[in-house]
Amino acid sequence: MSKARSRGSRRPAPAHSSVTASAGSRSPAEFRHNGRVLSLQTRPAPLTIGPFALRSPVVLAPMAGVTNIAFRTLCREVERERTGGAAGLYVCEMVTARALVERHPVTMHMTAFGPDESPRSLQLYTVDPDTTYDAAKMIVDEDLADHIDMNFGCPVPKVTRRGGGSALPYKRALFRRIVAAAVRATEGSGVPVTVKFRVGIDDDHHTHLDAGRIAADEGAVALALHARTAEQRYSGQADWSQIARLKEHVPQIPVLGNGDIFTAQDAARMMAETGCDGVVIGRGCLGRPWLFAELDAHLGGREIPAAPNLGEVARIMRRHLELLIAHHGELKGCREIRKHIAWYMHGFPAGSELRVALARVTSMAEFEDRLGRLDPDVPFPAEGYQPRGRQGSPGKVVLPEGWLDDPDDLTVPFGADVMNSGG
Numbered sequence: 001m002s003k004a005r006s007r008g009s010r011r012p013a014p015a016h017s018s019v020t021a022s023a024g025s026r027s028p029a030e031f032r033h034n035g036r037v038l039s040l041q042t043r044p045a046p047l048t049i050g051p052f053a054l055r056s057p058v059v060l061a062p063m064a065g066v067t068n069i070a071f072r073t074l075c076r077e078v079e080r081e082r083t084g085g086a087a088g089l090y091v092c093e094m095v096t097a098r099a100l101v102e103r104h105p106v107t108m109h110m111t112a113f114g115p116d117e118s119p120r121s122l123q124l125y126t127v128d129p130d131t132t133y134d135a136a137k138m139i140v141d142e143d144l145a146d147h148i149d150m151n152f153g154c155p156v157p158k159v160t161r162r163g164g165g166s167a168l169p170y171k172r173a174l175f176r177r178i179v180a181a182a183v184r185a186t187e188g189s190g191v192p193v194t195v196k197f198r199v200g201i202d203d204d205h206h207t208h209l210d211a212g213r214i215a216a217d218e219g220a221v222a223l224a225l226h227a228r229t230a231e232q233r234y235s236g237q238a239d240w241s242q243i244a245r246l247k248e249h250v251p252q253i254p255v256l257g258n259g260d261i262f263t264a265q266d267a268a269r270m271m272a273e274t275g276c277d278g279v280v281i282g283r284g285c286l287g288r289p290w291l292f293a294e295l296d297a298h299l300g301g302r303e304i305p306a307a308p309n310l311g312e313v314a315r316i317m318r319r320h321l322e323l324l325i326a327h328h329g330e331l332k333g334c335r336e337i338r339k340h341i342a343w344y345m346h347g348f349p350a351g352s353e354l355r356v357a358l359a360r361v362t363s364m365a366e367f368e369d370r371l372g373r374l375d376p377d378v379p380f381p382a383e384g385y386q387p388r389g390r391q392g393s394p395g396k397v398v399l400p401e402g403w404l405d406d407p408d409d410l411t412v413p414f415g416a417d418v419m420n421s422g423g
Contacts, residue, residue, distance in 0.1 A: 044271060044299050047254060047278040049089065049147060050192025050221045052119045056087030056296040057278030058267070059224070059256060060285065062094045062123040062151070065339070069112045070323035075289040076117070078316065082293035082305040089121055094151050097126035097135035098417040111144055112327065119146035123196075126150065127164050127416040129174075129181040136185035136193070145191070150182060150220075152197040152211065155230035161398040163413025166198045166230035169211040173408040176214045183219035196224040196258070196280070199242045201397050202231040205404065208242060212250040224256040224280050230397045234283070234390040244274040256280050263385055264291075264298035271299075283389035287343025289316065307384070310348055311376025317344050321367055334361050347383030350374060 047057035060067060060075060067090070076086040092111060099107040113120040122145035126132045132150075139145050152175070154165030169175045182193045195215040200206035212223050225246050227238035238259025247255040257270045258280035267279045285291045294304045308316065320340060324333035338359045345355055354373055361367040400413060 044278070047089070047256075049119075049194060049254070051190055052089075052147065052192070054087060054089055055085070056292075056299060057256075057271075058088035058292060058295045058299070059278060059280045060088065060090040060292070061258060061280045061282035062091045062149070063282060063286075064093050065336070066286070067091060067093045068110065068324075068327060069114055070320065070327050070333075070336075071289065072117065073114050073323050074316070074320050075285065075292050076114075077319070078290045079293040079296060082290060083296050083302075086292075087296045087300075088292060089119065089147075090117065091121040091123050091149055092145070094123040094125050096417055097124045097131045098128070100124070101131060101134045101138060113145070121145060121147040121149060123149040123151050124182070125154065125164070125417070126178060126182075127168060128412045129177040131417065132178050133181040133185045136182045136191075140186055140189040140191055147192055147194070148182060148186065149194045149196060149224075150179065152195065153226050155198065155228075155233045155397070157395070157398045159416065160201075160230060161400065162416035163400045163403060164416035167201060167397065167399055167403065168413070168416075169197050169207040170201060170205060170404065170407055171409055172207075172210050172214060174410050174412065175211060176218060177410065179215050179220055180218040192221040193219065194222040194224065195220045196226070198226045199229045199239065201399070202229050206242075208246055209249045212246050212255070216250050216253050220253065222254040222256065222277075223250060224258055226280075227257065227259040232394050233392055235392055235394045240270055240274050243270070243276050247275050247277075254278060258282065260387075262387055264294040264304055267295050268298060283387060286389045287340060287346055288384070289320075307380035309376065309380060310350075310374050310378040313344055313348070313380075314371045314374050314376065317341075318368065318371060321364060325364060330363060334363065334367070337361075337367070343388050346386070346388055347381035348378060349381075 044057045047054045060072065072090040072092070075090060079086045092113070095107050095110050111122060122139065124132070124135055126135065136148055139148060152166060152169050156165065159165040160167040179193070179195060186193055197208060197211050199208045208225055215223060223246065225243050227240055227242050228234070240257065240259070243255065243257040254277035256278040257274055257276040261267050261270060261279055261281055262284040270276065270279055281291065281295070290308060297304050321333060321337045324336045327333070328336060341355065341359045354370065358367070358370050361370065
């Protein structure tokens with residue numbers, strides 16, 4: 001089991017640091033970071049996930065309650081408006097394999113895709129090889145998705161204390177059987193399997209190198225690494241050097257990096273520093289669905305579209321609610337938009353009274369009325385590029401009793417396949 005402890009590598013700067021495109025440069029292949037020029041030797045190649053070649057090496061990370069059909073549709077629409085096409089991979093919010101097999105109504109509703117989504121990407125949370133096989137076979141047989149991603153990155157205590165999420169890759173033999181089961185179930189179907197995980201449980205128990213090698217050996221076509229341990233949760237900074245280590249350790253398939261990408265320049269810098277084949281975007285797109293257009297343009301050597309003013313943000317917010325209502329109905333759609341309001345309005349000079357009013361709407365008519373009170377000419381604020389969403393603080397990882405005793409134990413953890421989210 002790999003237990004690398006090195007934390008001394010140069011860490012990624014936050015989004016508001018001195019990361020700028022080189023003067024006169026027309027390509028993201030060269031940019032400055034802390035006074036030093038870093039370079040992608042060539043523009044990133046299209047990202048290949050099994051049979052799918054994506055023009056942009058950018059993947060939307062599954063986020064519970066966020067990356068539903070409404071948000072994915074919105075991101076794709078905004079990218080088309082700003083760059084002429086939807087170029088990356090937009091992944092459905094994570095579903096539990098057992099709930100899918102049992103056809104839980106909420107889970108089945110979560111697996112909805114738009115008519116123009118291609119490839120349709122679905123992420124599974126699972127702990128049991130048999131359930132994994134059944135879920136993957138169901139996805140293939142019923143044509144529920146074109147791509148399966150498997151999540152082993154959730155650091156939430158209620159998940160790890162039962163052996164799920166980011167605790168599971170420590171059980172390398174069980175992890176191998178789970179990945180093998182998904183690949184076996186999709187064999188010959190053209191539905192590729194990819195795997196996402198974290199660096200490990202904590203700094204004494206790194207698992208990403210073993211997990212990457214095992215997943216590749218069992219037929220996974222790509223890997224994604226959130227460059228934090230479960231102990232870090234979403235706090236501090238991601239250790240991008242671990243992405244580089246994984247890429248060196250598993251060079252035969254694409255490796256995607258995840259963690260602390262809040263601007264297009266962050267993505268280019270991650271790829272330059274680590275050699276990874278693509279990036280996975282989570283918190284950086286909260287309240288900024290236009291980030292994917294910026295990433296596509298910058299990584300493709302084109303000028304980044306101008307940031308939206310408040311009037312354009314209001315238009316996007318309205319469209320977001322419209323899509324949520326189409327998926328959930330008006331009352332639930334209005335409840336779902338509430339968490340997005342603070343993200344959209346981050347840094348804009350709108351009073352607390354109006355922000356609260358926007359978050360309390362119960363109809364589209366109310367929402368439109370309150371959006372009309374915003375000053376449409378306010379430019380996008382510098383603070384809008386700062387991190388948003390979950391951050392918190394690190395915390396000791398709670399594990400089942402004796403979990404660390406035998407990494408080759410094949411016992412399926414009891415009660416760990418409940419509806420959970422994260423990564």
